[in-house]
Amino acid sequence: MSGPVVVGVDGSASALAAVDAAAREAQMRDVELRLVHAFTWPAMHVPHGASPLDPPAGGMRDAVERLLAQAVGRARTAAPGVEVSHTVIAGEALAVLEAQSRTAQLIVVGHRGTGGFLELLLGSTAVHLSAHGRCPVMVVRDQPDPAGPxxxxxxxxxxxxxxxxxxxxxxxxxxxxxxxxxxxxxxxxxxxxxxxxxxxxxxxxxxxxxxxxxxxxxxxxxxxxxxxxxxxxxxxxxxxxxxxxxxxxxxxxxxxxxxxxxxxxxxxxxxxxxxxxxxxxxxxxxxxxxxxxxx
Structure with a gap:
């Protein structure tokens, strides 16, 4: 199947581990790695920019951009030479990832999350995504044995x-x-x-x-x-x-x-x-x- 490897990014340690795994998967497949963040605040009518009481760079959108920049750096370290893109999509995490699965060859998520992916693997969301996504779904857990089968x-x-x-x-x-x-x-x-x-x-x-x-x-x-x-x-x-x-x-x-x-x-x-x-x-x-x- 053609298409990129897509990884859900939310700034959590679990998501960063998923970025590492997704970068290696993209490298093995010689395809693009796409980092996706589900931005739920617009639906909650929260201002994107900085609050008058916050520092100039303290807005939620700026925080998302920083966590994406961190994830991009992590991906390029894990798999040098991989083409990396990133996007912020307004919406609930499951809906965002399901839509991404239509053009991806693999979706990668961490086993715990915060922000846009808080619900992943805390209830039925990961099961639903795995059962109804349009591509395979990888859930990254613990430290695998690199020499194992x-x-x-x-x-x-x-x-x-x-x-x-x-x-x-x-x-x-x-x-x-x-x-x-x-x-x-x-x-x-x-x-x-x-x-x-x-x-x-x-x-x-x-x-x-x-x-x-x-x-x-x-x-x-x-x-x-x-x-x-x-x-x-x-x-x-x-x-x-x-x-x-x-x-x-x-x-x-x-x-x-x-x-x-x-x-x-x-x-x-x-x-x-x-x-x-x-x-x-x-x-x-x-x-x-x-x-x-x-x-």
């Missing part, structure tokens, strides 16, 4: 293929190993199941080894075509019997990036709709990129 959560669903494709491309850009992680259980809880309730697959199939073998085939099938497109990417497959949420969080401790889809089934039921997504976005120990199907 790119981890992708594989569920084998058609909607999950976009996330797997993105993870392969990201691993290729970074020259990193790709860890394809698939969780499984003998219990199935698909919403379209005719019985409408959890079912123990052992009761249906009769052999836990057969269940495991079927899950191995799901994982292998999800990766097969992408291996051919990215022969230089070293891929490590991991089939883990266990609960999705703790498995993903534990894997994030040794990763440089985690990639998840915006919809899932099987081992990733409810991803970005309930507790699993909240746990990954709030507790992962590395940046998380959410890739919506159909992008």
């Amino acid at each position: 790119v981890v992708v959560a594989v569920d084998g669903s058609p909607k999950g293929r976009t996330a797997v494709a993105f993870a392969f491309a990201e691993a290729a850009l970074r020259g990193a190993e790709l860890l394809a992680l698939h969780t499984w259980s003998t219990w199935a809880d698909h919403g379209d199941h005719s019985l409408g309730q959890p079912v123990n697959l052992v009761d249906l199939i009769g052999d836990v080894d057969q269940v495991r073998a079927a899950e191995e085939r799901v994982l292998a099938e999800a990766l097969r075509d992408h291996r051919g497109r990215h022969p230089d990417v070293k891929v490590r497959s991991s089939l883990v019997r266990g609960r999705t949420r703790p498995v993903l969080i534990e894997a994030s401790r040794r990763a440089q990036l985690m990639v998840v889809g915006a919809r899932g089934h099987g081992g990733f039921t409810g991803l970005l709709l309930g507790s699993v997504s909240q746990a990954v976005l709030h507790h992962a120990r590395c940046p998380v990129t959410v890739v919506r199907s159909g992008l």
Whole structure:
């Protein structure tokens, strides 16, 4: 996908860390980095300029320009040579970033914010942006392991293929190993199941080894075509019997990036709709990129 890498900027430490990550992403892709600040004060009818009681350079608009200048300097330090632009857009943060996602190839935000991005990851906004944005959304958290793999959560669903494709491309850009992680259980809880309730697959199939073998085939099938497109990417497959949420969080401790889809089934039921997504976005120990199907 063409277009710039866009990062939300608000002057917070978290946003500056997001600027660093976004600058490196733009450098790897050889595209423009666009810094965006959502300027909400005009909607609140607050004067842009300095108050008569403030110093001459004390207006809110001046403060925004200073924080953008700081972010531009940070970006150029993190990724020298990257083309950097910046813009201030009047509006609420979610609406601003959703609009930007229509022309961007990646949106990057910090996990905590102030000002125009205060609400990001404090409630449903980041989940909404990740599920409805028109490009992948990267949420920058903690300090990733630069030598760690790119981890992708594989569920084998058609909607999950976009996330797997993105993870392969990201691993290729970074020259990193790709860890394809698939969780499984003998219990199935698909919403379209005719019985409408959890079912123990052992009761249906009769052999836990057969269940495991079927899950191995799901994982292998999800990766097969992408291996051919990215022969230089070293891929490590991991089939883990266990609960999705703790498995993903534990894997994030040794990763440089985690990639998840915006919809899932099987081992990733409810991803970005309930507790699993909240746990990954709030507790992962590395940046998380959410890739919506159909992008």
